[in-house]
Amino acid sequence: MLEISNLSIRYGSKEGGVRALEGVNLRIEDGSIFGIVGESGSGKSTLAMALMRLLPKSGSVEGGQVLLDGQDILSMPDREFRKLRGSKLSLVFQGAMNTLNPLMRIDIQVAEPLVLHGMSEKDAALQKAHETLELVGLDASTWRKYPHELSGGMKQRTVIASAIITQPKVLIADEPSTALDVITQVQIMNLLRSLQRRLYMTVIFISHDFPLVSEMSDRIAIMYGGKLCETGRNDQIMHRPMHPYTVGLINSVASIGNKRKLSAIPGDPVDMRNPPSGCRFRPRCSGATEKCASYGYAVTNVESEHDVYCTLYGN
Amino acid sequence: MTEEQHFLKIFLHNKKGMAGLIIVLIFVAMGILAPYVTPYSPSYTNPNAFLLPPSSKHPFGTNVLGQDLLTLDFYGARISLIVGISAAAIAVGLGLIVGLFSGYYGGVIDEILMRVVDFFIVIPALVFMIIIAALLGPSTVNVILVIGMLSWAPTARIIRSMVLSIREWPFVESAKANNAGSLYIMFRHIFPNVSSVLYGNAMLAVASAIFTQAALVFLGVGNVTDISWGGIIHEAYATGALDAGDLSYVIPPGFFIFILIFGFILIGYAVEEILNPRLRILKRQ
């Protein structure tokens, strides 16, 4: 179980920087696929990097707590956390196919986590890497190749292999299929789903593609401008959307058919350096009232497991 | 604000760049004001007062001809700056032209020009310059030409790699579509986008030209009749003043070369830092 409470992340200094994440609360159950959706800049990758404690130097945790099976992973010492990173908790980066080291054979890169965590000796790790590469659909002819010899989809599979080789409890996949062609995209999604079942992992699936998230996930969180809008089970979000932004997303998908685009909601994305007061979605929200300008993001539990952050619902 | 004004604004806040600029300006002032601030005329010789140790009359002592070394050290700034800047101008100008043509036209022209660049980058320039300068005979103009002609290749390589990407930009495409001439596009559209790199590069070129000029004169193949820092060191070396441990003869001119080069290097590095912020030495947040 991964419990994120009141997490806030800032980039840069107090005066000049941006607060990329603010007061995020999520409960992610074991063995499920948890989808996080939001448009570009809404803070999805920031959340992923914060969970991995891989924020760049300019990024810092302003507040909040993250408990992995009851263990506070943000406050534990670096050395302790490093034992979890890449073994119990793994990440497939956004743009993962560009993250391979050009000078290293891919099977060695896949085997690295096992060696780093002392889980196997070099030879055994390499053996396991080959099995894992096979598992993600790369046959023996590719194992000893270098990254530049592989296609984008193959590189993506390689990165996924290196993330699952230690059989992590939680796998964070940040836009794992963006920048791939549609067929490869589907293949990668099927792969993730089957791996999740097979290894009984918790997968945090991050994407700006709402239909894709709704197809993949058991539970969904919708983010806007570094804040949560709505969280709930897949059926709750899809059938009883509450937040005006969620409603807009669902309508836009319906209206433009299979052209999956989020920008169909009129208005510009939030300027994170200079966000509006109260609800961040206010300038684009057709149902906005005066209350919204001073909205303090109090949460409303509209039904079991279904939370909404909006003044329309009781606050 | 134009690109260049913006650049200038950042530069004025760069500590290294400003330190370098101040150093260079001090030496420029030294060269210009030499006649007004030095105690003697540079041509004044005194056979009775040769190789004097430092004194209140001659703070750095005198040389073999009895000339005041402090005076000569001040005048020496002139040749270093003149040769450094003129040779760098030739080198950077040639490099710019080759880089623009190579990157803009691409194809066979690019291939040929780049092999020529490779050639000039690889050859041991100083050895060539020593021999060529020795054959051409000692003259400051020859030294400027030789340094300039043998130092343009690095600039050409950098400019070319920038032009390769700039020529794909939409405004270049549209200029082409409007039938603008190639030369016009190169100098009117592409040049402004490589100019800051060019200036940074020019500073490094000046630094290396100052060094080379001093080295050639030190080796006796430059013009030893002009007053220059390299010449003073050459003289000290040739007359045995060095072995005699005559500190005030050898230390000041070399130190001046060192600091002047350091000034130009600082400016060049500052420009590079501004263009590639990752290199910057910033306080951690």
Added chain:
Amino acid sequence: MNEYRSYLAKRVAFAILSIFIIVTFDFFLFRLMPGNPIEILYRSPALTPAQVATLNREFGLNLPLYQQYFLFIKNSLTANYGISINYRIPVSQVLFPALVNSLVLLVPATVLAILLGIVTGRIAAWRRGTATDGFLTGTSMALYSIPTFWLGEMLILLAIASSSLPVSGMYTLGQTYSNFIFQFFDLMRHMVLPLATLTLVLYGQFTIIMRNSLIDVLDEDYISFARSKGATDSYIMRRHAMPNAELPMISLIAVNLGLTVGGAVLTEVVFNWPGVGLLIYDSINARDYPVLQAAFIVVAIAIVLANVVADVLYSFLDPRIRYS
């Protein structure tokens, strides 16, 4: 694999072409320069009639220019450079021992400077933005700015003042050695100052190259990727950052060899080290054109060949070239 071969073939072809151009340039430089040094040379009263006859036969001075040119190429490639005016013996007998002496100084200095540069460049990049970085980068830029010959002279002044180390030559003049160890020890003592000079001036440049290429590499995605697997900082440095940063180092070192040789020439002159640099210096003063003409070719060819070696090494270490 085929493309790899054709890459190497291209580099070798370029090297051969470069050498050809250098030889050609050298030929015309010494013939078309004001005063035609070569003509002067063969009228030199220092030569015996027998030597003049040999030169005429070997260099064909009475033949048309193009035939002289082909003869020159043939002679250059067979290391037949004529007779030194100054030393009155074949140029190759003067030049090649000097080349060995140069390498005795140049190779250790370059290796030392590169190793030091890698170590400090690595520290500076890792501590980017700290006072340590500022100090290391600052001293490197200062050392890079110091004129080689002046730094050498400063060290000479120090050595004279403390009368601690020899400041001239490779061995003590007139010394005979009872065994090899003493001779070696004497060489080491003579080497300290020139080696220090050359190492110091080269060091700054390598530190800055190393630091900047490492900083670029540390920002690459594969570094975060390695970190996400649970790698420690030192593991990331060793296995991912350094190999990627050292690769551009190899080609930059090769490209800068010309500069390195320039530094060596000045160091040799200052410390009277009997290498090619000092030979060139002496030959200019003695108007020993055959030696100059040969030195020009030999130094240039050595550098071109070193670049070929660097290309091969680079392509061997970079799988993107090796398997393409």
